[in-house]
Amino acid sequence: SLQEVCKSRAVAMPTVSRVAVCGGTHGNELAGIYLVREMLKKRADGTEPVSVVTVMSNSRAAQLCVRYVETDLNRCFTRAASSGAAGSDTSPYEMIRSQELNALLGPKASAQAVDLLCDLHNTTANTGLCLITYSDHDWICLHICKHLQAPMHKPMEIGPQPHGVVRSAIFSAMQEGVQLMMDWICQFNSGRFSATNPCRNLFAVCFHGLRNIDYPRDSETHVITAAVHPDLQDRDFCLLHPGDPMFLCFSGETLRYRGKEALYPFFINEGAYYEKGVALSLARKRRVQIPSVRSETLR
Structure with missing residues (x-):
């Protein structure tokens, strides 16, 4: 049980060696778009402890400053769509792009896939800094979530920000969130976490x-x-x-x-x-x- 694990020792998990940071999945959510553009300016020199793949997910929509060109890219990453044959000339652009991204960052659920993918969004809702994960047993994501909750004191979807607009406070919050995520990964990979500390009262x-x-x-x-x-x-x-x-x-x-x-x-x-x-x-x-x-x- 989790309680027994907590009483004994820390759970050993693989290092996080490849991280993808994606912006522009929705082309009118500008905080992630400008952050990715900023990150792309900084070329890796090979000494970084973690390999970071920085991707503009939907460049056509970003150029037009629209949520999507033909269909919502964020709804195109189903297992069936990812495993399908290459799109034809009549396939929606976003469906073709989802398969390109799956090949670049995956294939999904394969051993070759990136270890962690951070997809940057912003919302018109007043969510603050909101991390969305899809499992309550993904210990890495939950530790990152807890790590961000502590210093930022906020509930990576960030709002409020109107679509087609970038606000400096929202951009800065997203930038800080990504940096805190990378800081946690580097600490984890380096073994700076104690392997003997029990996890009682450790909650997200x-x-x-x-x-x-x-x-x-x-x-x-x-x-x-x-x-x-x-x-x-x-x-x-x-x-x-x-x-x-x-x-x-x-x-x-x-x-x-x-x-x-x-x-x-x-x-x-x-x-x-x-x-x-x-x-x-x-x-x-x-x-x-x-x-x-x-x-x-x-x-």
């Missing part, structure tokens, strides 16, 4: 996404009939209690949250999610216990 604060909430819509035209309520707007990761205002109808009526438990909303009124039918997402807050880790190179 996470928000487990449960479901998405759409805007109220007209039953016939499907046009939205309300906006996010002013009392909820910009309150990402703040508890939403049953009965709290949720939407303000254009007719003036207030619609309230009818859930049975208090949950944490996030991506509130994200501009790009109107087309996806998402007004906000709801999550449950969790404290995930994580074991101490050490590099397998440390004996």
Whole structure:
């Protein structure tokens, strides 16, 4: 069990030798685009402790300053799409690009794939610095998450920032987040973590996404009939209690949250999610216990 692991010794894990930092997956999310451009100016001299592959994910969309050219690149990395044959001339550009990225950074789930991929996004929602991972057993990602939570005191999607705009504070927060991630990786690889410290009281604060909430819509035209309520707007990761205002109808009526438990909303009124039918997402807050880790190179 995790508790038994914690009482004995740190979990040995492979070193993180290849890292990918990607920006411009959405071409109008400019913080990541400008950070990647800045990183590309600095050529590696071969002495870096970690190999970093820096990629502009969707250069066509970035040139046009649009979210995507034909289809959302961030929805093209399914296992089926990644393992498919090379796209034809009629395939959406983003589908072809996803296969190019899979070949460059993968193949996905293969031994040749990069050890860690950091995909940079920003959002119109008031999320602060938000790290998204897809497993509560990915000890490396959870340790990085905890490492960033401590000095930055913020809940790598960063907002609020309008699409097509870059704000210096948002850019700086993203740049600091990437640097803190690299600092942790270098410490881990060098074996500077103690292999004997027990991991009691070692937790990462996470928000487990449960479901998405759409805007109220007209039953016939499907046009939205309300906006996010002013009392909820910009309150990402703040508890939403049953009965709290949720939407303000254009007719003036207030619609309230009818859930049975208090949950944490996030991506509130994200501009790009109107087309996806998402007004906000709801999550449950969790404290995930994580074991101490050490590099397998440390004996």
